[in-house]
Amino acid sequence: xxxxKMNWPSRKPNRLKxxxxxxxxxxxxxxxxxDRQNILSVITIGEDDFPSVKLTPIGIEVEKSIAxxxxxxxxxxxxxxxxxxxxxxxxxxxDQGVVPALSLSDLVGRMKSFTNRRxxxxxxxxxAILWQRSYHDHCIRNxxxxxxxxxxxxxxxxxxxxDDYFED
Numbered sequence: 361x362x363x364x365k366m367n368w369p370s371r372k373p374n375r376l377k378x379x380x381x382x383x384x385x386x387x388x389x390x391x392x393x394x395d396r397q398n399i400l401s402v403i404t405i406g407e408d409d410f411p412s413v414k415l416t417p418i419g420i421e422v423e424k425s426i427a428x429x430x431x432x433x434x435x436x437x438x439x440x441x442x443x444x445x446x447x448x449x450x451x452x453x454x455d456q457g458v459v460p461a462l463s464l465s466d467l468v469g470r471m472k473s474f475t476n477r478r479x480x481x482x483x484x485x486x487x488a489i490l491w492q493r494s495y496h497d498h499c500i501r502n503x504x505x506x507x508x509x510x511x512x513x514x515x516x517x518x519x520x521x522x523d524d525y526f527e528d
Contacts, residue, residue, distance in 0.1 A: 386439075386500035387464055388509045389450045391472065394489045398445035403520045411517035418490065419443050421478040425471050426450070435461055442513045444520065449513045451500070468495055 393399055400419040404412050415423060426438050435456040442449050452464060462470075472491045479490040500506050520526055 384454050384456060386506060387452045388498040388500055389452055389468060390447055390496040391468065392447040392492045394492050396446040400448065401443050401445050403445060403517050411520065413443065413517050415443060417482050418479050422448060422475050425475050429471065436467060440510055440513050442516050444516060449516060451509060451513065464497060
């Protein structure tokens with residue numbers, strides 16, 4: 361009998377093994393667009409060598425989604441973010457009660473789902489995919505780690521041409 365199962369490369373697990381991502385804490389999250397499409401913003405460098413991030417219509421929807429989370433989830437705060445052409449960086453703080461309302465994965469999934477629906481409405485289609493399947497996270501360990509990540513997010517537009525996610 362011939363197997364019809366494809367030999368796909370196995371995916372490296374992105375989450376920490378046995379870690380509860382609904383625990384209170386700060387998390388650094390990076391989410392990339394599908395195939396790293398440059399569709400969220402355009403970065404230009406002005407005469408003063410200072411970068412300017414101009415959001416596209418879908419980038420505006422991503423920003424609205426972040427604002428919605430901050431306004432409607434009392435136990436979640438997105439304290440810092442940047443919307444780059446093909447990815448976003450977020451500092452997400454969970455400060456939930458004894459019984460957590462949602463995990464980091466739940467929150468990212470909701471945001472990705474909502475913005476993907478808006479993406480399809482903007483494109484006038486139903487099948488377009490905005491985000492790649494997973495996301496990268498990092499549990500922020502202390503104040504130094506938090507400060508370094510905050511600075512990284514601030515500097516990200518300035519270093520766009522040398523960014524790991526840069527594609528012309």
